[in-house]
Amino acid sequence: MRNALAIARYLTREGWARVKPALEVVSAAGWLVLCCALVALTLAVVFGWAEFVFIGTTAAAALLMAAAFVFGRHRFEVSIDLTPRRVVAGERAMGRITVVNRAQKRSSPTRMELPVGSGVAEFMIPGLDPGAEHEELFAVPTQRRAVIDAGPALSVRGDQLGLLRRTLRWSEPVELFVHPLTRRLSPSAAGLVRDIEGEVTKKITNSDISFHALRPYEPGDDLRHVHWRTSARSGTLMVRQFEETRRSQLTIVHPADRRYYRDQDEYELAVSVLASLGSQVIRDGTQLSIVSEERALRTRTVTAMLDDSCRLDPVASRFDSPREFARAATLRLPPPSVVLIVTGSGMPLSDFRAIERLFGSDTQTLGFRAALDDPSRIMSVGGLAVVSLNTLDDLSGLARRVR
Incomplete structure (x- = not known):
């Protein structure tokens, strides 16, 4: 059975x-x-x-x-080129589709469809001799930050009434990255520490480069740190203590829950602030981590970071609070020396303080709040500086002041 x-x-x-x-x-x-x-x-x-x-x-x-209209077969070679592959929102982007007839006989006129983002571009490809090619140009809408797929190219055979329709796929999609608007900031404008040997913290350690004090020798201490002159004068072995230093590490926390943003325009402003800060940190050579609700952004290069920022969207967060999100997102990251919180006007100021308390006293925390309804200004919440922005043009000046 x-x-x-x-x-x-x-x-x-x-x-x-x-x-x-x-x-x-x-x-x-x-x-x-x-x-x-x-x-x-x-x-x-x-x-x-x-x-x-x-x-x-x-x-x-x-x-x-x-x-009768759906029978027949073509042998095309189709390529899609976008120039350039990366643009800033609002810049012009053009594409080109090239069709080459690889058959041994002349092809019949063919309708070609090319999905571009949410739209579809249609082209009529004339009959082509063997080896001949035909090019068509098209414009790509780039008004907003996005990752736009151009393709795949489809040839369409069917009747004029649209009763029957047979499509063949001739290419793979090509991605166009529409980067967010950014502003160039002055080096270390967001309170960043540019260091060679490291940033001194308040943590005491037995081995480092920043001298702190002397203490009596204990079994197991490294003899290289014995201060012989003081030991001879006091009659007791004394060893050096040091303040721990560490390489500057900056973390940008981006709560993307849609309830924290008035509308899509405010969310776009927050992403532009995040991208501007992240770009400058990478140029400064400071170690950087960027975490959002759905992904951690690559930060090896400015281009990689901006490409990933194109994929950020407001979401319905699975976390009960921004503090829980920040804790989970930064759990496996290196301890930061600076934390930047970038979000919208809907997140209460108390949540900025709650995120600040996640990190130790050695960590400097700054807040950046996209607020289209409020004037741009710097606020202080229990000693925490929060920069409120209603336009991206104010970012450079306020970041310089908050430092």
Whole structure:
């Protein structure tokens, strides 16, 4: 019994795999016409109505005539080029689709469709001789930050009524990165520490470069740190203590819960602030981590960071509070010396303080708040500086002041 069921499932699966491509050729309009033909012919047979014979045969004839348009095969080589591949929101981006006939005979005129973002560009490719090529140019809308897919290129065969439609895929999608608007900041404008040997912290350690004090020798101490002159004068072995130093590490925390943003424009301003700060930190050579609700951004280069920022979208956070998100997102990151919080006007100022308390007293925390309804200014919340911005142009001046 089990073998019979397995064989039946296999035959059903294989049969459907063979029938499905043929059924996909019929469009929604084609299925409607087919149903009308069947219903009309059935009524004509049952009731003997001649009018329905005419309707049914006309619909069936339309389908038969449409079938003639879907047969045939091309051998194209299609390439899609975008110039440039990366633009800033609002800049012009152009694309080019090139079709080459690789068949041994002349091709017939073909309609080519190219999805571009949420739209579709249509081109009529004329008949091409063997080896001939045809180019078409198209513009890509870049009003907003996004990752726009151009492609895949599809050739379309079908009738003018759209009853039957057969498509063939000729290329892979090509991505266009529309980067957020950014502003160039002065070096270390956001309170960053540019150091060679490290940043001194208040943590005491037995081995480092920043001298702190002397203490009595204990078994296991490194003899290289014995201060012999003081030991000889006091008669007791004394060893040096040091203040721990560490390489500057900056972390940008971006709560992306949509409830913290008034609208999409405010969210875009927050992403532009994040991208501007991140770009300057990378140029300064400071170690950087950027975490958002759905992803951690690459920070090896400015281009990689801006590419990843194109994929940021407001989300419904799975965390109960921004503090929980910040804790989970930074759990495996190096301890930061500076934390920047970038969000919208809907996040309460108390949540900025809650995130600040996650990190030790050695960590400097700054808040950046996109607020289109409020004037740009610097606020202080329990000693924490929060920069409120209603335009990106104010970022450089306020970041310089907060430092």
